[in-house]
Amino acid sequence: MNNKELITELSKRLGVTQKQVTEMLEVSTSALVSSVTETQSVVFQGFGAFELRKKNAKTLLNPATGEKMFIPAKQTLVFKPSDTYKSRVKEL
Amino acid sequence: MNKISTQEISEIVAKESAKSKKFSEQFLRELVSVIAEYLQKDGIVKVKGLGTFKVVTVEERKSVDVASGKEIILPAHNKIQFTAENSVKQTIKGQESNHRITESPHHRSYLYWIIILIVVVDFAALAYVSVPYWKPYYDEFMNKGESDAEDEFVIKQVVPDTEAVVEDTVATEPADTANTDVVEQPETVEQGITLENYTYQMAMEVPVKGTETVIDGSRLTMIAYRAYGSKDFWVYIYDANRDILHRPSDISTGMVLKIADLPLSIVNPNDEACIKKARELAKMY
Numbered sequence: 001m002n003n004k005e006l007i008t009e010l011s012k013r014l015g016v017t018q019k020q021v022t023e024m025l026e027v028s029t030s031a032l033v034s035s036v037t038e039t040q041s042v043v044f045q046g047f048g049a050f051e052l053r054k055k056n057a058k059t060l061l062n063p064a065t066g067e068k069m070f071i072p073a074k075q076t077l078v079f080k081p082s083d084t085y086k087s088r089v090k091e092l
Numbered sequence: 093m094n095k096i097s098t099q100e101i102s103e104i105v106a107k108e109s110a111k112s113k114k115f116s117e118q119f120l121r122e123l124v125s126v127i128a129e130y131l132q133k134d135g136i137v138k139v140k141g142l143g144t145f146k147v148v149t150v151e152e153r154k155s156v157d158v159a160s161g162k163e164i165i166l167p168a169h170n171k172i173q174f175t176a177e178n179s180v181k182q183t184i185k186g187q188e189s190n191h192r193i194t195e196s197p198h199h200r201s202y203l204y205w206i207i208i209l210i211v212v213v214d215f216a217a218l219a220y221v222s223v224p225y226w227k228p229y230y231d232e233f234m235n236k237g238e239s240d241a242e243d244e245f246v247i248k249q250v251v252p253d254t255e256a257v258v259e260d261t262v263a264t265e266p267a268d269t270a271n272t273d274v275v276e277q278p279e280t281v282e283q284g285i286t287l288e289n290y291t292y293q294m295a296m297e298v299p300v301k302g303t304e305t306v307i308d309g310s311r312l313t314m315i316a317y318r319a320y321g322s323k324d325f326w327v328y329i330y331d332a333n334r335d336i337l338h339r340p341s342d343i344s345t346g347m348v349l350k351i352a353d354l355p356l357s358i359v360n361p362n363d364e365a366c367i368k369k370a371r372e373l374a375k376m377y
Contacts, residue, residue: 001130003140009130013122024119027109028101029141033180035101039094042101044124048172049095052184074185079145079174089132089147090169 036077048081098124131172143176228317235323285358287369295331301353306343319351321361327373328354340377 001009011021035042036050043049057073081089102117109116127145131137135147152168176184285294304315312330313323320328330340332352337343360366 001134001137003138006126006130006137006139009126010119010122013126014119021119024105024109024111024116025123025139026141028105028116028120028123029139031101031104031108032142033183035096035104037184039096041095043095043097044120045098047124047128077143077176077180077184079143079172081172085128086172089172 033077044082046082047085048079051078051080052076053078141177141180143174143180146173146175147171148173228314228323231317232313232323285355287358287365290358290369290373292331292334295328295352295354296334298332299353300332300350302351304349304351306345306347306349312340312343315349315351320354320359322359322367322370324367324370324374325359325361327370327377328352328359330377331373 007018007021007025010025011018014021032042032050036052040052041049042051052075055074055076058071060069060071061067062069098117098120102120103113105111105120106113106116111119127137127139131145131147137145139145147170150169150171153166155164155166156162157164285298302319304319312326316326316329317323319325326340329349329351330337332350333343336347336349343349358366358369
């Protein structure tokens, strides 16, 4: 499912226009991202949690040129599915 | 770790979107349920401004039970993979510097230069060493316009019976002219030949200093180059072999050509006059 399909599905379920859904989606995602960076965890019951995770600094070797690359420590957004949802998806 | 739930985030969304809190909460719940539903159904859901959710299959693998130490097989299963959008990654990375420090390995570039140097030196040496091989072809190429292309044959440098031939002539000549030295005799004959009075008979009369067997592929000019040091002197090769050659182009594979022992006054490759004379002679054929 891509973003377009998501918007049409949401507008159908909520009974609002696609334009409104697009706006709401924009606000929601930015609010989610900023909340995560501030408080470090946003939990959606029954689905999972968005968290910040620290990635340690590392040095990599470019296999083609043999160049050493130093990649500094950084934080990334990770999604941690809830146990109930995880087990639902687990079955093939 | 601080946690916030759907209620709290819907408050923030309501504030920012100027919509009711109820609608915001409803929207977020629907959003999550749609993602959850279609992730199971389609296996992939892309949300703009957030990232991509994906269901990936993990194949079964061996592992060890931590408690009992026995080998167990973890069955194949699906798991959820989430990749944040690049823009999200960038904003989260925030104040942390995002430029990579690279160390360039200097020793490598030195090695490249050394290899290039070796290759260049090798080629130069090869070109220098092979001068005797390509020089005749080079000379011929440079003088293509002046010399006729009639003489297309290869001659092989030879021949064991050279000595015998020379000895023969040396032995017979003194018989005619009285009591001169065996060695001196051919020289006096040669001395008589000058650029002005040269005729083709002379080339046939002077002693033979060697012979060449014609092999497939090269030419009179090449024999001349090897014999006299310039390919312009091919006329003298022809003149010396007029008994078997009716025209310069007559030569064929297997022929044994005589090389007349002409004095340096005629076949000096460094003398302009000699070369000029040879070219004049060449024009006659």
